[in-house]
Amino acid sequence: MSILVNKDSRILVQGITGKEGSFHTLRCMEYGTNVVAGVTPGRGGSIFGDTSVPVFNTVEEAVRETGANVALIFVPAPFAADAIVESADAGIPLVVPIAEGIPPHDMVPVARYLDASTSTRMLGPNCPGLISPGDFCKVGIMPGAIHKAGKVGIVSRSGTLTYEAVGQLSGLDIGQSTCVGIGGDPVSGTTFVDVLRLFNEDPDTDAVVLIGEIGGTKEQEAAEFIKAEMKKPVASLIVGASAPPGKRMGHAGAIISGAAGRADEKMKALIAAGASPIPTPGDIGLTIQEILGK
Numbered sequence: 001m002s003i004l005v006n007k008d009s010r011i012l013v014q015g016i017t018g019k020e021g022s023f024h025t026l027r028c029m030e031y032g033t034n035v036v037a038g039v040t041p042g043r044g045g046s047i048f049g050d051t052s053v054p055v056f057n058t059v060e061e062a063v064r065e066t067g068a069n070v071a072l073i074f075v076p077a078p079f080a081a082d083a084i085v086e087s088a089d090a091g092i093p094l095v096v097p098i099a100e101g102i103p104p105h106d107m108v109p110v111a112r113y114l115d116a117s118t119s120t121r122m123l124g125p126n127c128p129g130l131i132s133p134g135d136f137c138k139v140g141i142m143p144g145a146i147h148k149a150g151k152v153g154i155v156s157r158s159g160t161l162t163y164e165a166v167g168q169l170s171g172l173d174i175g176q177s178t179c180v181g182i183g184g185d186p187v188s189g190t191t192f193v194d195v196l197r198l199f200n201e202d203p204d205t206d207a208v209v210l211i212g213e214i215g216g217t218k219e220q221e222a223a224e225f226i227k228a229e230m231k232k233p234v235a236s237l238i239v240g241a242s243a244p245p246g247k248r249m250g251h252a253g254a255i256i257s258g259a260a261g262r263a264d265e266k267m268k269a270l271i272a273a274g275a276s277p278i279p280t281p282g283d284i285g286l287t288i289q290e291i292l293g294k
Contacts, residue, residue, distance in 0.1 A: 002132030002178045003198040012037045012068035021074035031144040032136030037062040059090040073097040081106040088120040100126035107187040122189025128159035128181040150175015153199040156211035168285030177205040192222035207233045214240035219266040227273035236270040237278035238263045
């Protein structure tokens with residue numbers, strides 16, 4: 001079993017004819033993802049490349065004609081907010097905007113609109129997407145070949161460290177149920193708590209890897225959930241311990257603006273909640289192997 005996406009998910013790609021959209025759509029389809037439609041204004045009525053995927057002018061048309069229920073968004077940052085809202089207005093339950101560099105002042109009204117006026121879940125922005133190896137469903141830019149079906153869930157603010165975690169786990173013959181990149185922007189949709197709750201309810205997820213970073217309080221919120229409700233073991237890694245206060249490290253949200261944003265404070269909260277600490281990025285696989293052995 002998996003969370004959020006599976007073999008029955010019907011994927012729509014906004015920006016499917018652009019350079020990034022074209023490349024990653026083909027990689028998703030090669031993996032086995034059920035891509036049913038693309039959207040590029042002005043290209044409606046055409047077919048995507050050498051595939052049989054139809055291209056529409058609007059998301060509303062695409063949903064009406066194909067029943068798409070997940071939107072993978074490869075629209076440049078200046079236009080991404082409008083693309084997210086268009087998919088939400090068309091009734092798509094899950095939208096996954098990949099673009100980084102979307103201005104926070106664009107995302108604030110989008111996040112408020114999604115929460116107040118729609119039932120749409122947003123994953124990201126500035127995220128790698130998500131993948132459920134057992135269902136061969138890849139919605140994003142992660143390298144599908146390194147994944148292996150299994151029972152460890154991964155949730156991370158860092159795309160690169162998600163791939164590192166997967167590589168270590170697969171190398172130890174430990175498979176993954178679903179791997180979710182929530183993104184590193186200060187204004188985003190799905191949180192650690194949202195994903196932990198889904199993993200907690202998933203009968204085919206036995207343990208979870210949580211990878212956080214400096215900035216914000218999302219990890220402390222995750223710690224509160226782990227302590228109060230999590231029934232499965234969680235191993236946690238927080239990166240950015242050497243970052244000086246006030247300096248952004250990588251993601252727009254990775255900036256220490258107070259004591260709560262520091263790596264040591266986050267790890268302290270997670271350990272107090274019962275999460276197993278992962279000493280370094282190189283210890284992810286071994287830590288989970290030890291947890292599963294117990």
